[in-house]
Amino acid sequence: MPDMADIQGSYDDLFTAVPEALCDLLDAGDAGGSVAVYVDGEPVVDVWGGHADAGRTIPWQRDTLVGVWSVTKTMTALCALILADRGDLDVDVPVARYWPEFAAAGKEQVLVRHLLSHTAGLPDWDGTVTPEDLYDRESVTARLAAQAPWWEPGTEAGYHSLTQGFLVGEVIRRVTGRGVGEFLAEQVTGPLGADFHIGLPAEHDHRVALTVPPPHRDEDYAARAPGSTAPAGGNGVRVRDGNSVAWRRAEIPAASGFGTARSIALAQSVMVCGGAVRGTRLLSAAGCERAWQEQFAGQDRILGMPVRYGLGYGLFGTTYGWGGWGGSLVMIEPEARSVVVYVTNQMREPEEDTRGLEVVMSAYDGLQGLRV
Template sequence: MTSASTITASAGPDLSEEDFARIRSVFAEHVQAGAGGMAFCVYREGRPLLQCYGGMSAPEDLEQAEGTAAQEWDQATLAVLFSGTKGIMAVIAAILMERGLLDPQAPVCSYWSEFAAAGKERVTVAQVLSHTVGLVYPDPAPAPENRYDNRLVAQILAAQEPLWEPGTLVAYHAITYGYLVTELFFRVTGKQPGELVQELLAEPYGLDLFLGLPEAEDHRLATIFRAQNYAISTFLTDPERRKIVERMYGDTLLAGEDPFNSVPLRRAQMAAGGGIGSADAMAKLYSLLVSPDEPIVSADTLQLSTTTFSEGVDAINDRPLRFGLGFELADPLGTYGPVAPAFGHSGAGGGLHGAWPGKNLGFSLLINEMQSEDRDRRAKDLLAALARIF
């Protein structure tokens, strides 16, 4: 349990004291029930509307990740975003589309010629971004020492035959998504994804976001840990497809030791789940996407990026899915709260980052205690409380 005394919160002038107290109470309940810490931030048009921080960056009885120290969670605390990173990649894809460097309807091989192998010559950029390409794991699997070599693994995927005809099924490409978009971005910009995060997002908008964390920032990083009952793919009961899941994730979420606390992961530019940032940065990012004044991309580009390109039950995980061009969209599970339209991207263990465009709001729940989706109510309760206000 975490002491309530570690909770700090503030609200902007647009939030009444009563509404602020209601959300703070929900936040405090979850902090006190957990063993770690978290932050919940809401921004409107680039300005903070609500900021809540609570708990510790690591439990006292947990060995700290190298270069870090347990401290009260505050505005400066950073954490691994897991698949929240994919939402950042979706923003970068939207920027590249707006600049005319990337066409979602173009064949991938028009940018990346080697990708045409094994019958993939008609696979489109949109099919990669919307998780319908059928390359959910690299075959053969790279050696452990090569798992952070983006270009090497992309080469394996380029030569590979899809598990199904691209575009006919949707299934979450948990790890391979990062290798695929990294290579696509490199082919059209000549830059690695960490460079693009800094040049297109972090620097121009003042965002605490990294894909490849500098050593000087290590001390701000929360230590990730799994709740005792943590499990992945909680919708899945089929044992044969469970084997595919194990092959998909390999030694990431299923490892005996969590590699997301490792120094190599921090320095790597893993676009599927290695991003590191603060809750304020993610909430501000999404609020700027839906801002009516000087948004990150035009309304037309955002509309295209958040149009449904794939939806259905995950062909591997049995979970309902709905994707735009890299963004998760509001789904039957209410992932983004009782509000539509909504978009963003969730992260393993309970993190959630997104926007309610009709309300010009961006929000972020950042955590370090990973909980199973079928048990975790942190994001659900906080977004339900927020929806009662806006």
């Protein structure tokens, strides 16, 4: 057994493999990270370790926040599913019902569920979009509204790396009058006491663990789709962009979320607990089941690999969830009523990065043990 002296937090005896897995990752050279496993809305693992900085001088704390990149999509999806459950948002109607300008350029029949399932045909912007452009929500959403789809919406999928959040986020804004970050704080993370933010207030900056690029890379390292040599969606977001104050303040609902493993596990636990956690009901049991209704199965045109998409989440056998650039991952298993979350500030090369899966697998024996 590895020396787990550097691992802080608590865990149920059935789940000793989980802190061991985190310890192994730190021993292999990772800067820092945290893992949470929730069952029935309560933590059975809540551990963290390593360092919050590349120089290994600042210990990772219980409340260290980290940018989780595309894991943010699952929090934005949760907001949309809550609105759908309340009857405020119909996923089977055209987007233009809520966002009239969106009906331009042949998008009259694009449905809300196409946005959530990466089948809308808007995986990127036509023309160049700089990281600075992403901080101007009105501009980038207007560009998407005016743009023609790259394929017939609903017929194929292509990972909407950054655009998905702006598309879903604008619908949420049109329905509620509030941005995703504000809605999330008011309706989800606030009531639950979950420490997750889209559009991070300055008062939390001191808790942020900046992203550390992969070994032998610097902060100009840019996002790439798995198996691709081109930047993911052509957007070219770099580590230095994600580490900037502007990125933290921005509301980029597909990628600029900051939180702890615990906060994501707590919020997503509503999906396996029939819509309510710790006495706080966010949606109905039927509303939760919407998440894993398959919307697409086949080859993703952007990622170049087979995928299955539900409403805002990727589907993986009996589980669903999503991962982020840099290694963070949330995996939700309805049957075991469990959520496993791994977050880290340490990037590895995408084609070599199996850490999230290793952490999920390390929780498996414990979850099986709980069923006995």
